[in-house]
Every structure is written in structure tokens, then in C-alpha cells.
Amino acid sequence: xxxxxxxxxxxxxxxxxxxxxxxxxxxxxxxxxxxxxxxxxxxxxxxxxxxxxxxxxxxxxxxxxxxxxxxxxxxxxxxxxxxxxxxxxxxxxxxxxxxxxxxxxxxxxxxxxxxxxxxxxxxxxxxxxxxxxxxxxxxxxxxxxxxxxxxxxxxxxxxxxxxxxxxxxxxxxxxxxxxxxxxxxxxxxxxxxxxxxxxxxxxxxxxxxxxxxxxxxxxxxxxxxxxxxxxxxxxxxxxxxxxxxxxxxxxxxxxxxxxxxxxxxxxxxxxxxxxxxxxxxxxxxxxxxxxxxxxxxxxxxxxxxxxxxx
Amino acid sequence: xxxxxxxxxxxxxxxxxxxxxxxxxxxxxxxxxxxxxxxxxxxxxxxxxxxxxxxxxxxxxxxxxxxxxxxxxxxxxxxxxxxxxxxxxxxxxxxxxxxxxxxxxxxxxxxxxxxxxxxxxxxxxxxxxxxxxxxxxxxxxxxxxxxxxxxxxxxxxxxxxxxxxxxxxxxxxxxxxxxxxxxxxxxxxxxxxxxxxxxxxxxxxxxxxxxxxxxxxxxxxxxxxxxxxxxxxxxxxxxxxxxxxxxxxxxxxxxxxxxxxxxxxxxxxxxxxxxxxxxxxxxxxxxxxxxxxxx
Numbered sequence: 001x002x003x004x005x006x007x008x009x010x011x012x013x014x015x016x017x018x019x020x021x022x023x024x025x026x027x028x029x030x031x032x033x034x035x036x037x038x039x040x041x042x043x044x045x046x047x048x049x050x051x052x053x054x055x056x057x058x059x060x061x062x063x064x065x066x067x068x069x070x071x072x073x074x075x076x077x078x079x080x081x082x083x084x085x086x087x088x089x090x091x092x093x094x095x096x097x098x099x100x101x102x103x104x105x106x107x108x109x110x111x112x113x114x115x116x117x118x119x120x121x122x123x124x125x126x127x128x129x130x131x132x133x134x135x136x137x138x139x140x141x142x143x144x145x146x147x148x149x150x151x152x153x154x155x156x157x158x159x160x161x162x163x164x165x166x167x168x169x170x171x172x173x174x175x176x177x178x179x180x181x182x183x184x185x186x187x188x189x190x191x192x193x194x195x196x197x198x199x200x201x202x203x204x205x206x207x208x209x210x211x212x213x214x215x216x217x218x219x220x221x222x223x224x225x226x227x228x229x230x231x232x233x234x235x236x237x238x239x240x241x242x243x244x245x246x247x248x249x250x251x252x253x254x255x256x257x258x259x260x261x262x263x264x265x266x267x268x269x270x271x272x273x274x275x276x277x278x279x280x281x282x283x284x285x286x287x288x289x290x291x292x293x294x295x296x297x298x299x300x301x302x303x304x305x306x307x308x309x310x
Numbered sequence: 311x312x313x314x315x316x317x318x319x320x321x322x323x324x325x326x327x328x329x330x331x332x333x334x335x336x337x338x339x340x341x342x343x344x345x346x347x348x349x350x351x352x353x354x355x356x357x358x359x360x361x362x363x364x365x366x367x368x369x370x371x372x373x374x375x376x377x378x379x380x381x382x383x384x385x386x387x388x389x390x391x392x393x394x395x396x397x398x399x400x401x402x403x404x405x406x407x408x409x410x411x412x413x414x415x416x417x418x419x420x421x422x423x424x425x426x427x428x429x430x431x432x433x434x435x436x437x438x439x440x441x442x443x444x445x446x447x448x449x450x451x452x453x454x455x456x457x458x459x460x461x462x463x464x465x466x467x468x469x470x471x472x473x474x475x476x477x478x479x480x481x482x483x484x485x486x487x488x489x490x491x492x493x494x495x496x497x498x499x500x501x502x503x504x505x506x507x508x509x510x511x512x513x514x515x516x517x518x519x520x521x522x523x524x525x526x527x528x529x530x531x532x533x534x535x536x537x538x539x540x541x542x543x544x545x546x547x548x549x550x551x552x553x554x555x556x557x558x559x560x561x562x563x564x565x566x567x568x569x570x571x572x573x574x575x576x577x578x579x580x581x582x583x584x585x586x587x588x589x590x591x592x593x594x595x596x597x598x599x600x601x602x603x604x605x
Contacts, residue, residue: 011421012420013420014418014419014420014421015420018416018418018419018420018494020493020494020495021412021413021416021419021494022413022420024409024410024412024413024494024495024498025409025410025413025414025419025425027406027409027410027463027464028406028407028410028413028414028429028464028469029425029428031406031460031461031463031464032428032429032432032464032466034449035442035460035461036432036436036437037432038445039436039437039438039441039442039445040435040436040437040441041437041441042437042440042441042442042444042445043437043438043441045440045441045444056444101338104331104334104335105335107327107328107331108328108331108332108335109328113332113335116339117335117338117339119588119591120338120339120342120343121338121339121342122587122591122594123342123343123346123584123587124342126519126523126583126587126591127523127580127583128522128523128524128525128541130523130525130541130542130544130545130548131523131541131544131576131579131580133548133549134544134548134572134575134576135345135346135349135576136345137548138345138348138349138352138569138572138573139344139345139348139349141569144352144569146344146345146348178341178342181338182338182342186594186595190595209321209324210324210327235434242526243526247545247549261439264438264439264440265439268439268440268443269439269440269443269530274440274444277439277440278438278440278441281438281439281440281441282438284438285435285436285438288434288435289434289435292434
């Protein structure tokens with residue numbers, strides 16, 4: 001009886017009783033501590049003037065100096081604007097695109113045709129932006145590219161898709177949608193398969209046409225998934241898609257396509273301005289984190305306390 | 311679809327919509343396939359495309375670009391390094407992640423809420439590139455192949471998917487095994503692992519594709535050319551126009567156009583994925599269905 005009382009009071013008792021589970025969970029603790037939490041400690045270099053030779057502890061504190069430098073620097077202001085603009089366009093066009101495609105796929109009656117379309121549309125998802133960047137550089141090339149050949153055939157002049165700042169952002173958005181639109185439908189189609197067919201039958205009996213069934217049965221059924229996807233994506237407002245841009249951009253389009261992540265990479269790893277670029281990175285991560293929290297609260301409130309991710 | 315079949319009569323508009331929808335889908339498929347096809351034709355054509363015409367078929371079939379690419383030492387080294395991370399990285403991650411998922415799926419896991427938060431937090435806030443780089447440098451990851459497999463040994467998103475799946479497994483078998491004196495390790499190995507095959511297949515495939523396509527860690531941490539993964543070798547040939555990577559390749563004629571050579575390099579590094587994905591994509595999809603069930 002005494003032992004039991006002690007056990008109940010001792011918060012570490014569970015670790016002894018279930019030591020086997022703890023051992024099995026141990027790699028998770030080690031990996032996340034080593035590869036996620038300890039780097040968090042390194043964030044303090046954003047408040048220091050970090051020198052490799054002096055180490056993190058030995059480097060001098062400078063307070064918010066790096067952030068001040070960051071915020072008044074015209075190049076960072078430009079980079080910040082680019083980031084927000086590119087990701088806003090991605091959310092505006094890229095987020096609804098797979099929902100629309102999923103609805104259109106769901107309307108196809110021929111199962112085999114639907115399957116073929118799905119399989120083909122998934123393809124780009126499985127390839128890296130290194131490969132796709134290479135493919136688009138060739139496909140959109142002004143001299144040998146397919147698209148420019150067609151433009152020339154109709155008497156137009158070739159467009160420098162990858163080097164003209166006025167079209168490059170458009171290229172990013174369209175190729176971004178091109179890569180993920182097919183795969184993005186998977187989760188929505190899974191959700192549609194779960195909608196009760198009686199709802200469709202009832203709607204038909206009530207005289208609803210196909211469009212009305214989509215609007216009043218399919219879409220409302222998708223709302224929970226759409227909100228979760230939206231929350232998970234909301235942090236991306238400051239995350240304009242490093243992989244894609246890094247593999248597609250070049251100096252002639254830096255003005256419109258340089259984003260926070262590419263900027264941090266060049267400033268930090270190429271120019272070795274560690275503290276400055278760590279500050280830029282931290283600035284981005286904090287905004288991203290706040291956005292996720294904010295969107296979660298917002299979605300919960302709109303859905304009457306439900307549909308958040310926590 | 312079920313509902314649609316019950317409707318005997320389709321209005322004219324409905325039929326027009328079906329036609330337009332089918333046309334749109336065919337267009338979508340062409341839009342996906344055309345860039346690949348165009349590139350494939352380019353890489354197989356002996357006639358340089360720098361001047362004139364648009365062809366959907368090679369005019370003069372040749373494999374010389376492929377021969378040149380495949381005789382490059384770095385392409386093969388890249389393949390080896392990529393296979394290394396695909397193999398070891400995937401296995402290690404699958405093992406650690408599924409084991410952790412089983413442990414945390416138990417309601418009586420000590421401080422379960424805390425540890426769940428401990429994991430999920432990493433999905434939404436991170437140290438960022440520079441602090442991570444400096445720490446990995448301290449760990450000795452520069453120019454060390456361990457950076458390909460260790461940081462990815464636990465995937466939180468994958469862990470949550472597997473945990474959700476495990477919590478849908480009925481508890482009876484586990485109960486009876488426990489009565490027979492099985493401990494948690496044995497239950498994990500002999501009951502949970504075999505019963506989680508669908509989700510493990512899916513997560514395993516995600517890891518394989520992720521490892522195959524990974525390039526950034528290599529770009530940041532690797533110095534020597536012999537340790538670089540295929541994607542980075544490809545990247546250097548494409549973006550930096552670096553012919554150094556194709557050095558050692560026997561150049562039988564000097565008139566090799568760099569564009570065609572790049573096209574061939576892209577295919578050499580992509581063909582395994584192109585060949586395999588149509589057969590595996592159903593497992594990917596299945597995993598999303600299974601894992602997204604609330605656990």
C-alpha cells in the first residue's frame with residue numbers, strides 16, 4: 001500500500017514500469033533533440049556578432065542590431081516583398097487548383113479513363129526540382145524550347161521565360177501548379193469517397209442538377225479537409241518554395257524571384273555572414289509560426305470550435 | 311458516381327460538360343507529358359535543334375549522348391551515393407519511426423501529451439538553415455556521408471501517420487500475447503510490424519522517393535565530388551554548365567551539343583523513377599487514405 005502511494009506520487013514512476021516503451025521511443029527523443037532542438041540554441045547567434053573562430057559562446061552580444069540592419073536594408077525589403085507576393089499568388093491559384101481538379105475528376109464516369117488521368121497527373125510529384133528545373137529550362141528555352149517554337153510558328157517573338165523578370169514569377173506559379181496539382185487531388189478524392197451517397201440521392205430527388213450537387217453536397221463535405229490543408233499551408237506565406245526557385249532562378253531575375261530562403265542561403269553559406277542571415281531566417285520562422293497559430297484559431301472560430309489541427 | 315448512375319436522363323448541358331471535361335483532362339495529360347517527350351526526343355536526336363523546326367520524333371536516332379553520360383565517372387558515383395542513402399536512410403528511418411509510433415500510441419505512455427507536443431513542435435518551428443549548419447558542422451557532418459541518413463532517422467509526420475494506423479489495429483491479439491507473457495518488444499516485432507504492412511509500405515515509399523530526390527543537404531555539407539548524390543551531380547551539370555562532372559567521359563566526336571547532353575543526363579537520373587512510379591503510386595495513395603483516418 002505504501003509502495004502504491006509512492007508510485008502514484010512519483011511522476012517518473014511510469015518510466016520505470018513502461019521502460020520498454022521508453023526504450024523504443026528513445027531514438028525519437030535523441031534524434032529530435034540532436035537535429036531539431038539543439039539547433040534552436042544556435043538561434044542566439046542572431047543576437048550576436050558570430051565569428052567562427054570564437055564560437056557561439058565566445059562571440060559578442062549585439063542585441064537587435066542584426067534585425068535593425070535587416071529591416072532597413074533595401075535588398076531585404078525587396079526579398080521580403082518577393083516572398084509574400086510569390087506565396088500569395090501560390091495560395092490564390094495553387095491552393096484551389098487541386099480542389100477544382102478533384103471535383104472535375106469526380107465527375108468522370110469512366111473509371112479507367114479517370115485512373116489514367118490520375119496516374120499521369122501524379123508523375124511530376126515524384127521528381128525533384130533539380131530535374132524539373134532542368135526540364136523547364138529546356139522546354140522554355142528561347143532558342144530551342146518547345147513553347148517558343150510554337151510562339152514563332154504563329155509569328156510571335158520568342159519570350160525569355162527564365163530570364164525576363166516580367167514573366168518569371170508567372171513561370172514559377174504555373175510550373176508549381178503543374179507539379180503538384182495532380183498529387184494534391186489525392187486527399188480531396190479520398191475525402192469525397194467518404195461522403196455519404198444518400199446525400200447525393202436526396203439532392204437528386206429534390207431536383208438538384210450536377211452543379212448544385214457539387215455546390216451543396218461535395219463542397220460542404222470537403223470543408224474539414226480544406227481547412228486542415230489551409231492551416232498546414234498558411235505558414236508557407238513566408239516560404240515561397242525554396243527548392244523550385246533555387247533550381248530555376250538566375251541573376252537576371254533576382255529582382256523578382258529572390259526570396260528569404262534563397263537570400264539566407266547566399267548571404268549565410270556563400271558570403272558567410274552567419275549572424276545576419278540567421279537573423280533573417282529567424283525573422284521568417286517567427287512569422288511562419290505566428291501565421292500557423294493565427295490561422296488555426298481563425299479556422300476554429302469560423303467552424304465553431306472545430307477543424308483546427310490542435 | 312453511384313448517384314449519377316441512378317439518373318436515367320442526362321440533360322444536354324450535362325453531356326456538353328462531360329465532353330468538355332474529358333477534353334480538359336486530355337489536355338492536362340498532354341501538358342504533363344509534353345515536356346518529358348520533347349526532352350526525350352531532343353536527347354535521342356543526332357540533328358542539332360539549334361536551328362529550325364519542331365519535331366515530335368527524332369530525325370536521326372542516336373544514343374551517343376547517353377553513351378557519353380553513362381561513361382562519366384561522377385554519374386556512377388552519384389548513383390552509388392544515392393542508392394546508399396535510399397537503402398540505409400529508408401531502413402533506419404522506417405525502423406526508428408515505427409518503433410516510436412508504437413510506443414507513443416499507448417495511452418499509458420508516461421507524459422504522453424508532453425512527448426506528443428515535443429514531436430509536433432518540430433514541424434512548426436525550427437532553428438533555420440544557419441544554426442543547423444553550424445551545429446552539424448560541430449557534429450562533424452561536413453563531407454561525411456552520415457548527414458544523408460542520420461538527420462532523417464525520425465520523421466514526425468510519418469510517425470503520426472503510423473501511430474494513427476496502429477491505433478486502428480484491434481487490441482485482442484496484443485492482449486492475448488500479453489497474457490502469454492510477451493513484452494513490448496516482442497509485441498512490436500511479431501504483431502504490430504506485420505499488421506502495419508500497408509502503412510509501412512506507404513511510408514517506406516515516401517522515404518525512398520524523398521531520399522532519391524534529396525539534394526540540398528548534399529549541396530550544403532558535401533565537399534568532395536566522389537560523395538555527391540545523383541541529384542547534385544545532375545544539378546551541377548545543368549545549372550553550372552559544369553563539364554567537369556562529365557570529365558573522363560570519352561568524347562568520340564567534339565560536336566556534342568551541351569543542350570542534348572543535359573537532356574540525356576536528366577533522363578539517366580530520372581528513368582528509375584519514371585519506370586517505377588506507375589506501379590507504386592497506388593500504395594502512396596492508399597497510405598493517404600489510411601493515415602488520414604483520425605486515430
